[in-house]
Amino acid sequence: MTILVTGAGGQLGQELVRRAGPRALLGLTRAQLDIGDMDAVRTALAGHRASLVINAAAWTAVDRAESEPEAAWQANREGPATLAAACAEAGIPLFHLSTDYVFDGRAPGAYAETAEVAPLGVYGLSKWAGEQAVREYLPNRHLILRVAWVFGAHGSNFVRTMLRIGGERDVVRVVADQYGGPTHAGAIAEALLSVAARYRAGEVLPWGTYHLCGTPVTTWHGFAETIFAAARHAGLLTRTPLVQPILTSAYPLPAPRPANSSLDCTRLRERLGIEAPSWMAGLSEVLDTWKRTS
Numbered sequence: 001m002t003i004l005v006t007g008a009g010g011q012l013g014q015e016l017v018r019r020a021g022p023r024a025l026l027g028l029t030r031a032q033l034d035i036g037d038m039d040a041v042r043t044a045l046a047g048h049r050a051s052l053v054i055n056a057a058a059w060t061a062v063d064r065a066e067s068e069p070e071a072a073w074q075a076n077r078e079g080p081a082t083l084a085a086a087c088a089e090a091g092i093p094l095f096h097l098s099t100d101y102v103f104d105g106r107a108p109g110a111y112a113e114t115a116e117v118a119p120l121g122v123y124g125l126s127k128w129a130g131e132q133a134v135r136e137y138l139p140n141r142h143l144i145l146r147v148a149w150v151f152g153a154h155g156s157n158f159v160r161t162m163l164r165i166g167g168e169r170d171v172v173r174v175v176a177d178q179y180g181g182p183t184h185a186g187a188i189a190e191a192l193l194s195v196a197a198r199y200r201a202g203e204v205l206p207w208g209t210y211h212l213c214g215t216p217v218t219t220w221h222g223f224a225e226t227i228f229a230a231a232r233h234a235g236l237l238t239r240t241p242l243v244q245p246i247l248t249s250a251y252p253l254p255a256p257r258p259a260n261s262s263l264d265c266t267r268l269r270e271r272l273g274i275e276a277p278s279w280m281a282g283l284s285e286v287l288d289t290w291k292r293t294s
């Protein structure tokens with residue numbers, strides 16, 4: 001029996017496959033399985049004797065979602081709905097990823113799972129609709145993990161972008177009025193794999209919705225400063241640029257961003273024994289990987 005990972009070519013998908021170790025886990029990229037294709041999903045579940053599916057597939061181009069809403073909706077609502085329906089037919093659970101973008105970011109503190117959602121744009125709305133579909137098809141056999149500000153060694157993300165522009169410019173302007181917990185894709189993968197292992201060992205899991213984000217809360221500006229200092233220390237940059245704090249209003253983008261993306265991870269600790277990961281430890285791991293492979 002196999003753990004099937006969809007969207008295996010993405011940031012998180014690659015981490016899941018790399019960290020699976022001896023676990024029977026198979027990652028399928030978008031080219032190998034389109035999660036919106038019911039026939040293909042049914043065939044994959046049966047053919048690989050899937051005992052559990054982890055859906056790491058998504059449309060994550062937040063700004064492009066505003067101009068291509070149908071494509072975002074297809075990947076983020078219809079895809080998870082199809083997967084969840086197929087998992088329900090097969091009698092197996094689905095682990096699904098969602099996002100801080102389901103919230104509007106106006107709350108003063110960290111968002112708990114019970115907080116009211118209010119997506120600001122197409123991406124957040126489509127992810128919320130995907131969550132709802134998963135709950136509808138698999139009311140007693142789903143794990144929805146909302147994460148935020150994901151970065152990792154594989155794929156494009158803020159850390160990679162900062163390293164690129166930091167090597168080119170003397171001054172980098174970074175938003176300093178959005179708050180959140182950068183989350184290492186490797187830590188998300190480890191959390192999902194540990195819960196999957198418990199399921200496969202026969203443990204009755206407390207199904208439902210959970211939050212996981214890196215600690216401590218920072219701003220994009222604070223994250224950028226740490227990235228540059230750590231990258232210089234690791235020898236990946238020969239000098240560090242000046243990181244100039246700017247307001248969100250000075251950097252307009254098609255999709256509005258939540259000003260507060262901080263997620264309360266208490267439920268994950270209390271019900272599943274998983275602690276919020278340190279993003280600085282995750283950052284060190286990513287930089288070490290790049291140093292080894294550069």
Ligand SMILES: NC(=O)c1ccc[n+]([C@@H]2O[C@H](COP(=O)([O-])OP(=O)(O)OC[C@H]3O[C@@H](n4cnc5c(N)ncnc54)[C@H](OP(=O)(O)O)[C@@H]3O)[C@@H](O)[C@H]2O)c1
Pocket residue numbers: 006007008009010011012013029030033034035036055056057058059060061074075079097098099100127146147148149150151155156
């Ligand atoms: N990245 C973040 O900062 C962030 C923040 C909060 C939450 N999340 C959530 O975390 C999860 C993982 O994100 P990530 O950063 O790993 O995303 P990612 O790097 O963009 O990877 C997503 C993968 O899904 C694939 N995909 C898209 N549509 C598909 C379909 N219909 N069928 C199969 N595969 C499909 C993509 O393939 P193509 O590249 O070929 O399109 C890509 O390989 C997602 O649910 C995302 O919404 C991410």
